[in-house]
Amino acid sequence: MSLVARHLEANGIPTVIIGSARDVVEYCGVPRFLFTDFPLGNPCGHPWDQQMQEKIVRQALDLLANATGPKTTVNAPFTWKASDPGWRARYGRVDPAERERLLAVGEERRRQKAKAKTAVRDA
Amino acid sequence: MSNPMVDTGEPVPYMERTRQYYRALGYAKDYVWAQHDEVPFAKLPKPLSECRLALITTAGPVPYDGKRQLWSAAIDPAPARLHTANLAWDKESTHTDDRGSFLPIEIASKLARDGVFAGLTPRFHGVPTDYSQRSTTDDVAPKVLQRLRDDGADGAILCPL
Numbered sequence: 493m494s495l496v497a498r499h500l501e502a503n504g505i506p507t508v509i510i511g512s513a514r515d516v517v518e519y520c521g522v523p524r525f526l527f528t529d530f531p532l533g534n535p536c537g538h539p540w541d542q543q544m545q546e547k548i549v550r551q552a553l554d555l556l557a558n559a560t561g562p563k564t565t566v567n568a569p570f571t572w573k574a575s576d577p578g579w580r581a582r583y584g585r586v587d588p589a590e591r592e593r594l595l596a597v598g599e600e601r602r603r604q605k606a607k608a609k610t611a612v613r614d615a
Numbered sequence: 616m617s618n619p620m621v622d623t624g625e626p627v628p629y630m631e632r633t634r635q636y637y638r639a640l641g642y643a644k645d646y647v648w649a650q651h652d653e654v655p656f657a658k659l660p661k662p663l664s665e666c667r668l669a670l671i672t673t674a675g676p677v678p679y680d681g682k683r684q685l686w687s688a689a690i691d692p693a694p695a696r697l698h699t700a701n702l703a704w705d706k707e708s709t710h711t712d713d714r715g716s717f718l719p720i721e722i723a724s725k726l727a728r729d730g731v732f733a734g735l736t737p738r739f740h741g742v743p744t745d746y747s748q749r750s751t752t753d754d755v756a757p758k759v760l761q762r763l764r765d766d767g768a769d770g771a772i773l774c775p776l
Contacts, residue, residue, distance in 0.1 A: 496759055505768060508771075515626065515629055519630065523655065534711070536774055537719075553663060553732060556663065556668075
């Protein structure tokens with residue numbers, strides 16, 4: 493998505509990204525980025541919270557209109573649910589007890605991919 | 616070195632988590648994320664209140680045919696649900712049952728009615744999150760640009776899941 497934003501911008505269409513993967517977006521380098529510090533999946537606000545979603549979209553529009561240069565990141569003034577303080581540590585973690593299972597999952601994926609490649613070659 | 620699995624209150628280090636996860640799956644090479652020092656910048660051509668804006672998502676259409684490809688659909692009537700199961704959102708911590716939480720068509724339309732901007736373009740667009748950066752840069756992005764021009768968009772709001 494960051495690459496699409498860059499292409500639009502380079503061709504004269506201003507963009508603003510509303511997103512939650514701050515490191516990935518900033519590493520790529522984009523014109524305007526409204527960072528919402530939520531679990532991936534709800535960049536525009538908590539599910540069903542339309543008041544919050546409206547504030548976030550308003551803030552993105554403000555950034556679209558008023559940023560003065562590229563790589564402008566603004567933090568939305570919201571946090572994830574207080575009832576779930578563990579979300580940051582939870583995402584994509586590798587549990588040492590799961591190592592053997594994960595390795596088996598990876599091996600199966602590679603086997604499927606090799607099989608698909610062979611099928612294309614033989615077609 | 617700090618442990619990337621511990622919550623420090625800092626933003627989640629997704630690149631490091633992803634590297635660790637794929638290493639655990641046994642992949643020999645780490646994914647190389649796009650990185651650019653030069654970043655383009657364009658200003659809105661007129662006041663925001665006069666601008667027509669396009670919405671862009673990474674979600675797919677319902678029904679979903681299994682192909683990751685660029686797609687577009689009308690904002691009115693807005694689709695109740697979009698296909699997100701194939702994307703790497705945080706399935707342990709949240710859900711995508713409220714489409715407005717990742718593609719705010721109704722909220723944006725309300726703000727346009729309030730006069731904040733002129734209106735959404737008649738279509739929104741869905742871009743595939745491709746493993747291949749070349750496919751995004753050489754194929755998808757130019758097509759998105761053309762569709763936005765066809766729709767008369769003055770700017771775009773991109774909402775990746």
